[in-house]
Amino acid sequence: MPYSTSETVDAVVIGTGAGGAPLLARLAAAGLKVVALEAGKHWNPATDFATDEKAQEKLFWTDERLSAGADPIPFGSNNSGIGVGGSTLHYTAYTPRAQPDDLRIRTDFGVGEDWPIPFDQIEPYYDEVEQFLGVSGPSPYPWGPNRKGRYALGPLPINGAGQLMQRGCEQLGIKTSPAANAALSADYYQQGVGHRKACTNRGFCQAGCSTGAKASMDVTYIPLALHHGAEIRPESFVTQLITDESGKIREVVYMRNGQEERQRCRFVFLCAGTVETARLLLMNNLANSSGQVGRNVMAHTALQIWGEFDEDIRPYKGIPGALISEDTHRPARANFAGGYLLQSIGVMPVTYLSQMARARGLWGQDLKRAALAYNHVAGINILGDCLPDAGNYLELADEKDSRQMPKPRVYFSNGENEKRMTAHADKIMRDIWSAAGAKNVWAFPRNAHIIGTCRMGKNADTAVVNADGQSFDIPNLYISDNSTFPSALSVNPALTIMALALRTADRFLEQRK
Amino acid sequence: MPEQYPNGTVRALLPTDQVTEATRKALTERLEKAPPKPVFFSETEFDLLKAICSRLIPQDDNQPPIDIAGGIDERLAQNKSDGWRYDTMPADGEAYKIGLAGVDETASLLFESPFQSLSEEQQDKVLQQIQQGDAPGETWKKLPANRFFEELLAEATTNYYSHPLAQEAIGYVGMADVPGWQRIGLNQLEDREPRVVKSVE
Numbered sequence: 001m002p003y004s005t006s007e008t009v010d011a012v013v014i015g016t017g018a019g020g021a022p023l024l025a026r027l028a029a030a031g032l033k034v035v036a037l038e039a040g041k042h043w044n045p046a047t048d049f050a051t052d053e054k055a056q057e058k059l060f061w062t063d064e065r066l067s068a069g070a071d072p073i074p075f076g077s078n079n080s081g082i083g084v085g086g087s088t089l090h091y092t093a094y095t096p097r098a099q100p101d102d103l104r105i106r107t108d109f110g111v112g113e114d115w116p117i118p119f120d121q122i123e124p125y126y127d128e129v130e131q132f133l134g135v136s137g138p139s140p141y142p143w144g145p146n147r148k149g150r151y152a153l154g155p156l157p158i159n160g161a162g163q164l165m166q167r168g169c170e171q172l173g174i175k176t177s178p179a180a181n182a183a184l185s186a187d188y189y190q191q192g193v194g195h196r197k198a199c200t201n202r203g204f205c206q207a208g209c210s211t212g213a214k215a216s217m218d219v220t221y222i223p224l225a226l227h228h229g230a231e232i233r234p235e236s237f238v239t240q241l242i243t244d245e246s247g248k249i250r251e252v253v254y255m256r257n258g259q260e261e262r263q264r265c266r267f268v269f270l271c272a273g274t275v276e277t278a279r280l281l282l283m284n285n286l287a288n289s290s291g292q293v294g295r296n297v298m299a300h301t302a303l304q305i306w307g308e309f310d311e312d313i314r315p316y317k318g319i320p321g322a323l324i325s326e327d328t329h330r331p332a333r334a335n336f337a338g339g340y341l342l343q344s345i346g347v348m349p350v351t352y353l354s355q356m357a358r359a360r361g362l363w364g365q366d367l368k369r370a371a372l373a374y375n376h377v378a379g380i381n382i383l384g385d386c387l388p389d390a391g392n393y394l395e396l397a398d399e400k401d402s403r404q405m406p407k408p409r410v411y412f413s414n415g416e417n418e419k420r421m422t423a424h425a426d427k428i429m430r431d432i433w434s435a436a437g438a439k440n441v442w443a444f445p446r447n448a449h450i451i452g453t454c455r456m457g458k459n460a461d462t463a464v465v466n467a468d469g470q471s472f473d474i475p476n477l478y479i480s481d482n483s484t485f486p487s488a489l490s491v492n493p494a495l496t497i498m499a500l501a502l503r504t505a506d507r508f509l510e511q512r513k
Numbered sequence: 514m515p516e517q518y519p520n521g522t523v524r525a526l527l528p529t530d531q532v533t534e535a536t537r538k539a540l541t542e543r544l545e546k547a548p549p550k551p552v553f554f555s556e557t558e559f560d561l562l563k564a565i566c567s568r569l570i571p572q573d574d575n576q577p578p579i580d581i582a583g584g585i586d587e588r589l590a591q592n593k594s595d596g597w598r599y600d601t602m603p604a605d606g607e608a609y610k611i612g613l614a615g616v617d618e619t620a621s622l623l624f625e626s627p628f629q630s631l632s633e634e635q636q637d638k639v640l641q642q643i644q645q646g647d648a649p650g651e652t653w654k655k656l657p658a659n660r661f662f663e664e665l666l667a668e669a670t671t672n673y674y675s676h677p678l679a680q681e682a683i684g685y686v687g688m689a690d691v692p693g694w695q696r697i698g699l700n701q702l703e704d705r706e707p708r709v710v711k712s713v714e
Contacts, residue, residue, distance in 0.1 A: 047535060051688045054675040055539035060596055068600035076596025159697045200693025210533065311699040314706060316687035318697040349685045350674050357670040358663055361644060363569045364637065371674065372517075374683045402592070409600060 002231050008264040009033040012252045013271060014238050014280075017086020018497040019481030020271030021217035021225065022129070026505035027269075028228035035263055036225070037236040037254050040082035043089075043218070049210040053350040056207035058082075059089045063407075065275060066397055070413035071447060073299055077206075077351070079450055080273045084234055085218035087273065088494060092205050093182040093214045094321040094383075095135055095495040096341060097126050099144045099329060102489045105385065109337035111417065112387045113486040116458045116467035117503075119145075125499035130180075132224075133215035133498075134188040134196065137180030143326035153185045156199060159318025161378035164309060165344035166323060168436030174428075179324035179343065182215035182495070192227040193220060203316045203346055221498075236261070239405065241268060241284050241477075248476045249286075255403070267476045267508075271501070274483040278394050278453035279408045281464075287454075287471045292464050294394040296455050297410060298488040299447035301340060301384035301418050305429035306356070307438025308373045313346075315377055320346040328382075328428065329490060336420040339490050340384025342429070349374055359444045373440070380432060382425040383448070386488040387417050394453050412447065449493050454483035468511075469504035480504045518684035522707045523677045531689040531705060540688060544677050549583040552590035553606060558613050559586060564629045565616060568636050569666055570673045579679055584672040585609070595668075599660050612661040615643070615652030622649040684709070 003009050010032040013024045020036060027034045041058075043049065050056060061080035067073050081087030100119035105112040123145075130137075131152050139150035155178030158166070162178075169176045183199045190196075199213035212219045222232065233256070240253035242262075249268045254261055270277050278294045281287050323344040330339045353371050356362065362370050391413055396406035414422070426443060433441050457463025460472035465484055471477040480501045482493050489496060524544070527537055551559035562582040572578040589606045602608050620628040620639045628636060642648035644666075646659035673679050680688075684707050696703050 050535040050539040051533065051690050052536055052539040052675070054543075054671070055535070057595075062594050062596040064594040065597045066600045067597050072597075072599055074597055076594075079596070157697060160699045163699050200690070201695070201697050202690045202693065203687065204690070210535075312702060313699065314697075314702070316685065317694040348687065349680060349683065350671055353674045354667050354671045358667045361663075361666070363640070363644075363666055364571060367570060367670070371683050374685065 003033060003035055005261055005263050009035050011267040011269055012263050012265040013269045015086060015271035016084045016217060018088050018494045019501050021221035022498045022501040023269055023480050023505040024230050025221045025225035026502055028225045028230035030509050035231045035233055037238055038084050038234045039237045042084040042234040045210045049208040051204055053207050053348055059208050063401055066407055066409040068409055069411040073410055073412050073447060073450055084222055084232055085216045088216040089208055090206050091494050092321050094492045095180050095182045096491040098489045098491050098496050105338055105487050111337050115486050116456060122499050125502045129498045133182045133220055134184050135180050135182050136185035138177050142175060142177045156181055156185045156319045158322045159346050160313035161346045162322030162344040164378050164436045165380055168432035171435040172431055174325055174327050176323050176325045179321055181319050183319055184213045192224040201318045203318055203320060205320060241286055247474060269478045269480055271480045273481050274450045274453050275408050277479060277481055277483045282396050287464060287473045287477060289473050290461055290464055292455055294453050296388040296452035297392040297394055297412055298386040298388055298451040299412055300386055300449045300488055301382060301422050302446045302448035303422050303425055304379050304381045304444040305433055306377055306379045307433040307441040308376045309438055312375060313378050314375050315346040316348055318346055336417045338385030340382040340421060340425055341491060343381045345379040345381045355444055360442055380429045383492055384421050385490045387415055389415050451482045451485045451488045454479050455486050456484040457486060468507040478504060517710050518707045519710050522686055523681045526686060526689040531691045533691060536688050540677050548580050551586045553586045561613050561628060566669050568640055569669050579673055579676045581669050581672045585668055601657050602660055608661060611652060611656045615650050618650040618652050619648040
């Protein structure tokens with residue numbers, strides 16, 4: 001039942017990832033006429049996804065971005081996704097909740113920004129999303145406030161990397177737990193979605209799940225949205241938002257099959273992710289009376305420590321992030337604000353070896369020797385908060401891409417706080433690996449998950465959207481993705497993006513009553 | 514703990530029902546692909562690129578060698594990106610062309626001969642200096658030598674280890690995942706996962 005471009009639909013949702021898909025389903029369930037525009041294809045994972053990293057590069061957003069600053073952010077495989085489902089097509093499905101104090105870093109430390117939403121307004125949405133996706137995790141969960149209920153399913157099995165991290169942490173007195181992952185530890189049924197089979201431990205989450213066990217949006221909220229009558233229009237790349245004399249957006253312009261098309265609408269929900277959301281607004285010179293669009297770029301501290309072990313690990317097996325510790329959420333006697341989590345990591349071979357070549361600079365026989373140890377490697381990763389900084393921002397470059405649109409240039413440099421946190425984590429992770437028996441330990445410095453650029457806040461002078469995700473400048477424009485996060489949080493963002501998406505949809509629907 | 518894995522493991526698994534059709538297609542095409550002629554690079558540039566790649570990833574063990582440079586040429590000919598580049602670098606294709614000329618320039622300044630006429634030891638010396646960002650040459654005033662090297666090495670590594678034969682050599686059979694993996698803990702192997710044949714020291 002596709003809507004026609006000549007009719008005025010209630011809402012156009014731009015992007016079908018963690019920010020767009022849940023909201024799309026919610027609006028459709030409320031009876032609204034909604035159309036989602038997605039730049040990429042609508043894949044059939046069972047037949048289209050190969051267990052091959054190179055073949056799966058098709059899931060990465062590879063329109064070129066320019067990475068500037070002292071710590072240039074790698075995009076492509078490490079960041080945005082393309083296709084119905086967005087970056088959830090290649091996320092690791094690691095779904096820890098933010099803790100209440102993540103939302104008040106300014107109150108607690110005098111730096112960064114507080115969220116304009118109290119934790120108790122996000123918590124019910126965490127409950128809902130976890131149940132709907134079928135998140136597998138431990139109950140009770142060892143950190144943060146007591147939960148009202150249990151995770152939908154028990155935790156997934158622990159792979160070699162997880163066992164080693166458990167072993168090392170035990171000796172150091174660091175508490176660990178099986179992590180919460182949005183992949184099914186048992187078969188699962190949801191109304192409006194149908195049956196999904198349990199995870200087979202393929203370990204390929206970051207290059208696409210071919211079985212539907214991982215809760216990417218294309219096998220969860222997208223089917224639900226379709227069930228409720230939403231239309232998904234794939235391979236539709238949005239270029240313009242057209243406003244009328246009142247300043248409201250009336251039409252969304254996009255390219256499809258090489259042709260320009262237009263969709264008239266009453267509301268627009270921009271869910272294209274931190275980079276593309278900001279780029280589209282800057283190109284159209286919209287919603288930026290605050291001057292904040294593109295500012296406040298943040299990227300999680302995400303140092304990895306790798307080691308080789310005598311044991312056979314075969315790091316391609318099992319959910320990659322099997323184990324977690326949040327003992328470092330607010331470390332005692334720390335010389336930095338905020339904190340981080342610790343995560344065991346398995347890894348696919350090409351990802352591991354190419355990042356090792358980059359970081360260690362190994363080549364020749366040294367590279368081949370190190371590669372032979374692949375079956376014996378395991379990693380630990382942190383995921384930590386990042387403070388906004390005036391020097392970290394996105395701008396439009398003069399250089400144009402193949403669509404003749406300006407490429408985004410993203411400046412990022414770790415500040416003193418990120419450097420101190422990373423040094424703290426470097427020591428702890430090396431201690432854990434040493435206790436677990438690692439040899440040839442090496443560090444892969446990195447930042448992950450680009451966040452910010454359209455900050456939410458209480459004040460139209462310093463924020464782009466309000467706490468409901470509504471633009472201060474354009475009343476019929478909402479933003480729902482990681483661009484609105486006022487602070488980076490000390491956890492992976494996907495679960496919080498989905499929770500906020502449902503909250504934004506509900507607030508929007510309440511206002512229209 | 515350097516080890517050696519048996520030959521033929523991935524090739525034996527590919528035709529079986531332990532591999533999905535999509536996976537089999539992707540890997541078989543790569544396995545059977547004939548070494549391509551350059552489209553983006555000139556023949557001269559392409560020969561130089563191949564010579565550099567064979568120092569970055571020596572292939573005494575593979576006859577014929579796994580194609581690395583052809584994948585780079587193909588990507589650049591299609592104007593494809595991996596999604597980002599260092600802002601200090603020119604566009605990928607330009608960076609490669611400038612960088613290749615720079616390798617020969619450094620080789621001539623250090624050893625008075627183009628790169629391909631040098632001994633392996635001399636070639637490695639040239640590449641080391643480029644990697645460390647202290648190679649002589651006008652080229653490196655306009656192109657950051659260390660970044661050029663890093664990008665080239667990362668792409669060469671990606672192309673090489675995406676090949677089924679390189680994956681066989683490191684004992685990787687993750688593509689045979691239709692039955693799933695039940696034995697995922699430490700020292701737990703499924704029958705189809707190769708055991709080390711011997712340690713090489």
